[in-house]
Amino acid sequence: MDAARIGFGEDAHRLAEGRPLRLGGVAIPEAPRGAVAHSDGDALLHAVTDALLAAWALGDIGAHFPDTDPAHAGADSAVLLRRALGVALDRAAGRRPRQVSAVVTLDRPKLGAHRNAIAASLASLLELPLDRVGITFKTSEGLAPDHVQARAVVLWG
Ligand code: C5P
Ligand code: MG
Secondary structure (H helix, E strand, O other): OOOOEEEEEEEEEEEEEOOOOEEOOEEOOOOOEEEOOOOOOOHHHHHHHHHHHHOOOOOOHHHHOOOOOHHHOOOOHHHHHHHHHHHHHHHOOOOOEEEEEEEEEOOOOOOHHHHHHHHHHHHHHHOOOHHHEEEEEEOOOOOOOOEEEEEEEEEEO
16 A cells, blocks of 8 residues: 655635635635636635645646636636545545645735634535644735735645
């Protein structure tokens, strides 16, 4: 049997007024700006989706769900994540995601009040207990005020 696997993923979206912000499948209603994207622009779900695929060298979200395909316009990123998880599970010979750790970088608003909801959403999507979902938040210290960025690591065992 192969050793444990790890996957890393990253995503960023430009922020614009008049758009909703979603992170980890959770709406952030107080956000003054939301992600500009072909899909729903959920950078955290996109980072986790890439991490799921990367653990098995299965390419990335754009290879599986091209953003040039009108079928993916406004796509619910949770659906794409679940489809990528299925593809990865098919390759994983009985292994499954055991832990996820993710960082969201966003200057405004502060996200701490949403941490539990985001963790619960990711736990549900990945079928993990809550104590195996670590979510941290950072500002860019003003270096990238017009972007939301997410990075995620998923451990498979
Ligand atoms: O980026 P900085 O180190 O200044 O962030 C300090 C703390 O602010 C973080 O550790 C986190 O607890 C919180 N934070 C947050 N939401 C953000 C950015 C940071 O809750 N969008
Ligand atoms: Mg994205």
